Amino acid sequence: MRTRHGVRPARVLSGGLMAAGLLLTVLPTGAVAADHPYRVRLLDTLTVPAGTTAFGMPFGGLSGLDHDRRTGTYVALSDDRSENGKARFYTLRLPVHGTAFAHDQPDVESLTVLDDVTGEPFAPKAVDPEAIRWTPGGRSLLWTSEGASNSGQPAFLREASPSGAYVRELPLPEAYAPVRSADGKLVAGVRNNxxxxxxxxxxxxxKAVTVTENALVQDGPAASLTAKSPSRLLVTDRRTGKPLAEHVYEVDPVSDAPTAPLPAPVNTYSAxxxxSEILAISDTDFITVERSFASGVGFAIRLYWTTTRGATDVRGEEALSGSERPMRKHLLYDFTTSGTDADNVEGITWGPTLPDGSRSLVLVSDDNFGFNSGLTKFHLLSVDRGLTKHS
Known part of the structure; x- marks a missing residue:
């Protein structure tokens, strides 16, 4: 049973702090990377109160975000594993006035439940939605699930109709499939979560372009305080589903060591x-979001420019040799020196053009449904026009 709801935006959001409205904060620009010629500035941040709901489900877990320039709306994907509510995405508006968000709250227009291949909503823990993008003309959406490698649930890239109905699956290379040894150890494929x-x-x-958060098990280690991780960036023909290219993107080491355990029921140190997301500038150039976390410290969010030009094509390789030439990358923006807590940023999209002609970026953080005091935040940044011409 597919559902789609729509009400007037002013009546959508509710939460313990709603009487006071959502917190809108103008933050300092700062954090311009010294090793890149293009200026990126943080203009504004909008924070959604904890406990906010929309259409009877928690308005949270936002892990994917895409802007439709035709309509001015955004689609925001929740990473709810059908546990707090149904696996879903929202359609919302974030109007900009000048160089700031025009409203003190996102105008949430609708909620759409995603269907499994059965035509029914996903069963609890049967999916882990993470990223979403409109296809040209808004005719459909592509979205990803991380799966759950520890239980043998594969990751996937699927196409859905605007109403959330299953359309098709775009196949991933065999190297991505989780493989377990006789004793249950994960020995190949994407790492769990x-x-x-x-x-x-x-x-x-x-072309649809995906990137793994960390290296495939057989390719190398996950990022640590002392080691980078060779993730894979996969370029797929959106029409045929065939892989066109694959490259190594090196994730930097973890920024900080944990200083305290996570709250109950986890109670462990974590780093x-x-x-956490990628955004195309051109066929070859991209912006990546690298998210570092350490319990007791918090999040360190950095944006990088990266390119496939000159990188080794590893398409069809079951395992990396370590001799591949990775994608070049440069730091674009560092939230850790901007004077704001970016929180758990997992979504990024191009926003509207700003009055000075620069392009805007809109980012969103995943509140983890309140675990560890997480909050949903929308960040508005400006990017010099020259970035799209970088070579």
Missing amino acids: QALEGLTLTPDGR DRGV
Whole structure:
């Protein structure tokens, strides 16, 4: 049973702090990377109160975001594993006035439940939605699930109709499939909870580009305090589903060591780093979001420019040799020196053009449904026009 709801935006959001409205904060620009010639500035941040709901489900877990320039709306994917509510995406508006968000809350227009291949909503824990993008003309959406490698549930890249109905699956290379040894150890494929966090379409819409959060098990280690991780960036023909190219993207080491355990019921020290999203600039150039986390410290969010030009094509390789030439990358923006807590940023999209002609970026953080005091935040950034001409 497919559902789609729509009400007037002013009546959508509710939460314990709703009487006071959502917190809108103008933040300092700062954090311009010294090793890149293009200026990226943080203009504004909108914070959604904890406990906010929309259409009877928690308005949270936002892990994917895409802007439709035709309509001015955004699609935001929740990473709910059908546990707090149904696996779903929202359609919302984030109007900009000048160089700031025009409203003190996102105008959520609708909620759409995603269907499994059966035509019914996903069963609990049967999916882990992470990234979403409109196809050209808004005729359909591509979205990813990380799966659950520890239980043998594969990651996937699927196409859905605007109403959330299953359309088709775009196959992933065999190397991505989780493989377990006789004793249950994961020996190949995507790591558990470190799979397809990132998805983008090239500007012409013909290619779907995914990136793994960390290396495949057989390719190398996950990122640590002392080691990088060789993730894979996969370029797929959106029409045929055939792989066109594959490259190595090196994730930087974890930024900080944990200083305290996570809250109950986890109660363990935790630190990791990975690619949480990717956004196409051109057929070859991209912006990546690298998210580092350490319990007791928090999140370190950095944006990088990266390119496939000059990188080794590893398409069809079951395992990396370590001799591949990785994608070049440069730091574009560092939230850790901007004077704001970016929180758990997992979504990025091009936003509207700003009054000075620069392009805007809109980012969203995943509140983890309130675990560890997480919050949903929307960030507005400006990017010099020259970035799209980088060579």
